Amino acid sequence: MLGEGGIPVMGAPARFLPRQLPFVESTPETGDVTTFRFSTRQEPFAWRAGQFLEMKFPDLVDPRGPTRLFTISSSPTETGSLTISTKMSGSPFKQRLRTLRAGELVDITAPDGDFVLEPGRPAVMLAGGVGITPFRSMLRYATDARIEKPLILIYSNRTPEDIVFRKELDELVRRNHSIQIIHTITRPAESKEAWKGHVGHVDGELLRTAIRGVRHPLFYLAGPPGLVQADRKVLLQEIHLSEGDLRIDEFEGY
Ligand SMILES: Cc1cc2nc3c(=O)[nH]c(=O)nc-3n(C[C@H](O)[C@H](O)[C@H](O)COP(=O)(O)OP(=O)(O)OC[C@H]3O[C@@H](n4cnc5c(N)ncnc54)[C@H](O)[C@@H]3O)c2cc1C
Structure with missing residues (x-):
């Protein structure tokens, strides 16, 4: 196979x-x-x-x-x-x-699990904190396997210091031009780093900008259940997606 x-x-x-x-x-x-x-x-x-x-x-x-x-x-x-x-x-x-x-x-x-890349369809990945784990795997795999389709990761953390695999993610963007990563920071004031990137929780405006020009993407949501459900609500209510466009991996226990 x-x-x-x-x-x-x-x-x-x-x-x-x-x-x-x-x-x-x-x-x-x-x-x-x-x-x-x-x-x-x-x-x-x-x-x-x-x-x-x-x-x-x-x-x-x-x-x-x-x-x-x-x-x-x-x-x-x-x-x-x-x-x-x-x-x-x-x-x-x-x-x-x-x-x-x-x-x-x-x-x-x-x-186990069907939270895997689907052939053909571009992927938009929404991660919070430790919810980056499946996307680290998928992005590394897509890069090594030379999969060429848009792969957009929107990664939310409280501070820049909390970004897991930061160096590796930067390296994957350098190696694979199909990958785009948008970091969003929800508590920049708690950071020692002067953050110049996106600030705040994932919202409709951020999503619309991120997926502009991407045809028929599949959305993957992973991380603590509270965060996953908040993102799901934005996707259904503000981007008007259907459940069939979403793959969800809730890390119960957080
Ligand atoms: C599909 C899937 C993938 C996952 N992937 C990851 C991953 O990549 N990385 C990762 O870190 N985690 C992942 N998780 C979550 C992971 O399985 C653990 O639940 C999590 O790491 C917390 O474990 P813990 O031992 O630290 O805390 P736990 O001891 O499990 O406690 C977690 C929470 O449950 C509460 N709690 C404890 N005991 C009880 C009880 N008896 N009744 C009710 N509540 C209780 C605690 O107060 C705490 O708030 C995943 C979960 C799923 C379902």
Whole structure:
């Protein structure tokens, strides 16, 4: 089976196939977001950019249980490992993640979800905070696979310091002229950086400007449910889209 750009996705994988992947390393991103890398060298692992996995620590005592869902933040084109990127909290689950040792095996069942690039249609991606994870994967994939269609990311954060993968996103724009990224900052006064870009929440005016000249785009919304629902309302009421034009990935738990 070929994904967009002719890249093989190695057949449709069985839903929620359990594996144990060795933990490799963690990398702090901006703010309280950390990326965790797991090796896929021993256990070939196929997924489509934008899909999520389920991670489980069977012996963990946590009020919300021993499992969490995470979008895979790396691209299938970055072979040999996969990453998840998550906002750290005081939950027992996140404490367990924080104390992983290199080589430790972690239960991962994956992949799942239809929050993936659709062949042909331009994509408009709306992310808030840690909701950037599927779009980091999709934009990296589209760049490596040389997919040429408009890919517009509107990324909302409180301050410029909160922008996750900022350098990488800038680099992807340089590498792939089909990508356009609009950052919008909702609390510029709380930043040390003098912000010259767009300010405020995503609204009809910002969206109309961003999609001018783009034919029949599909809209992808990811992040904390409150933010996703606010964006959805603007798209339905001010841009007059129908639900069929939207793909939604709510990160419940935020
Ligand atoms: C499809 C999907 C993809 C996701 N992708 C990502 C991702 O890429 N990155 C990421 O960081 N997260 C992602 N999430 C969210 C993730 O699964 C976790 O929910 C989130 O990281 C919070 O986990 P936590 O352990 O920090 O907090 P939790 O301990 O899960 O607490 C989260 C919230 O729930 C409340 N809460 C805790 N226990 C209870 C209870 N018993 N009853 C009611 N409320 C309770 C807490 O007060 C807190 O407000 C995704 C979720 C989904 C559904």
